Amino acid sequence: MADLDDLRKGNNFAIGVTSGEQRFHVKGAANLPWGMKDQLSRIFNPATGKAVMLAFDHGFIMGPTSGLERIDLNILPLVEYADCLMCTRGILQSVVPPTVNKPVCLRSDAGTSILTELNDNVIIDIEDAIRLNVSAMAVMLAIGDTSYEAKTIANLYKMVDLGSRYGIPVMGVTAVGKQMARDARYFGLASRICAENGAHIVKTYYCEGFDKVAAACPVPVVIAGGKKLPEKEALELCYKAIQDGAAGVDMGRNVFQSPSTQAMIQAVHAVVHTGITAEQGYELYQDLAK
Ligand code: R5P
Numbered sequence: 001m002a003d004l005d006d007l008r009k010g011n012n013f014a015i016g017v018t019s020g021e022q023r024f025h026v027k028g029a030a031n032l033p034w035g036m037k038d039q040l041s042r043i044f045n046p047a048t049g050k051a052v053m054l055a056f057d058h059g060f061i062m063g064p065t066s067g068l069e070r071i072d073l074n075i076l077p078l079v080e081y082a083d084c085l086m087c088t089r090g091i092l093q094s095v096v097p098p099t100v101n102k103p104v105c106l107r108s109d110a111g112t113s114i115l116t117e118l119n120d121n122v123i124i125d126i127e128d129a130i131r132l133n134v135s136a137m138a139v140m141l142a143i144g145d146t147s148y149e150a151k152t153i154a155n156l157y158k159m160v161d162l163g164s165r166y167g168i169p170v171m172g173v174t175a176v177g178k179q180m181a182r183d184a185r186y187f188g189l190a191s192r193i194c195a196e197n198g199a200h201i202v203k204t205y206y207c208e209g210f211d212k213v214a215a216a217c218p219v220p221v222v223i224a225g226g227k228k229l230p231e232k233e234a235l236e237l238c239y240k241a242i243q244d245g246a247a248g249v250d251m252g253r254n255v256f257q258s259p260s261t262q263a264m265i266q267a268v269h270a271v272v273h274t275g276i277t278a279e280q281g282y283e284l285y286q287d288l289a290k
Helices: 034-043 076-081 089-094 126-131 149-166 184-196 210-215 231-243 261-274 278-289
Strands: 051-055 084-087 104-107 136-141 170-174 201-204 221-224 248-251
Touching: 034 136, 051 076, 051 221, 051 261, 076 261, 084 089, 089 104, 126 149, 136 149, 136 184, 149 170, 170 184, 184 201, 184 210, 210 221, 221 231, 231 248, 231 261, 231 278, 248 261, 261 278
Parallel strands: 051 084, 051 248, 084 104, 104 136, 136 170, 170 201, 201 221, 221 248
Antiparallel strands: none
């Protein structure tokens, strides 16, 4: 029982002062429940509305690819500069110390390797995501793939149902088949389909006309970096994407395959969050890489 002896009567009700309207910094999320918003706020910085997600889930398809041979040595030194970690449950549990205290976007589907074409991907058990305390779950969509389009849309749909039940946002990842054109029409279609099916975040690729892709997607779009580019070009990619309406990057190879990984992630972070130009970002990279 609380102590009643010194129960003080409230007298500071600010009568006449309207309560502050709360706006939310993540696109399309204003009507979500508190728990979802809390998770999204852990990923997207409330001060800038942007996020640098460090993607190192590639091993689930590619195995120990260049830059990810030793995640303990290659990736852990970068974690402090990332807003969010994107990885598989295996790497999270076996290599990433829980003490890093970073939000995790968990790769939540599996079933494909580089040795085969796209396979019958399945989604992980939601209980696993809850146990791992993740802030988002990433599920791939193969839009335009006649064999797996429906299956992967169903995976996303199911994951959104489960995520909504437990307050975990879902990121739709637009996979691009070899036969697909990598243009604004395709990425606009794929991104919109992710959002229409309930994705709270969409990951896609930058392309000519990306401003239309971002504008037509009612939730935040983050861009993957794709194959390794020279650092200056990778920073230009980040800059153009942000200028054209991206809410951040979910970048892997252009960070962890850089000759100076720590310099690169800090330069990417500055371009995404502070609005510096690609040139300024590259200067920062060069300074930090010395
Ligand atoms: C690829 O399977 C993964 O989903 C990656 O997370 C994604 O492609 C981003 O990594 P990168 O910047 O290397 O393309």
